[in-house]
Amino acid sequence: MNLYLFIFAILFVGIHAKSSKSSSFCEIFQQCPLVASIPEMKTEIEGLKAEVQKLKTSIAFYASISRSIPMSQLHTHMILKYDRVELNQGNGYNKHSGMFTAPVTGLYMFFVTNNAADYSTISFKVVKNNVVKNQGISDAIATGARLSVTLATPVPLVSGDTVYVKISYLRAKHAYGLTSDHRHDECSFSGYKIN
Known part of the structure; x- marks a missing residue:
């Protein structure tokens, strides 16, 4: 008017x-x-x-790995694909590539939880556009118990930037790798736009 x-x-x-x-x-x-x-x-x-x-659109996602993955199916530099998507507001997460692509520019917060099986070690990185932003290690090599590690990583993103989780190191005394049975533990990747 x-x-x-x-x-x-x-x-x-x-x-x-x-x-x-x-x-x-x-x-x-x-x-x-x-x-x-x-x-x-x-x-x-x-x-x-x-x-x-x-x-104004809220952006948030939560995805987990649907089953435990044996060590034979894991390798260094592999991008983890969290294939069980429970939330994907803004459609930024792609379960086929394992990558989150920022729909809009802003500050985002990401969380990654990975579980090493008994007598195994898995080191992983949170990566933005091929640049490591955080890394963690789930080291259960000396124990007979699973070990869970969670990372929280704030990352400023421009629309189109990608964030994903990549394995950086593996070691095991037996065939088990990542555990994600959804009864006792699960490996997950999640995030949301802060502002």
Whole structure:
């Protein structure tokens, strides 16, 4: 409504400034540069509305590994794929690649929990665009019990940046690797946009 009043005021001033007895209202209206830019302004306003809506959208995900993974299926530099997705607001997490891609720019918080099986060690990294942001180790090599480690990592992201979890070191005395049986423990990757 205010935009229309503003346009009317500009037109009114323009009409009085440029009017002569020989010019019609339509001719004067067509000459006003503001009138010519109305379609561009509408497009820009719609774009800004869409951007504001995008910023208001909450972004959060929670995914876990659906089953325990034997050591024979794990390798160094492997990106872990948390394939059981329970929450994916904003559709940033891809269970097929194991990667979170930031839908919008902002500060994000990520959590990773990994569980080493009895008599095994698994070291892992939280990676943003191929740059390590945090790392942890679940070292149960000397114990007969599973060992769980959780990392919390704040990461500033620009729209399109990726964050994922990559294995950096493995060692085991037997065939077991990551445990994620959903009864006693689970390996998970989650995150949300703070602001």
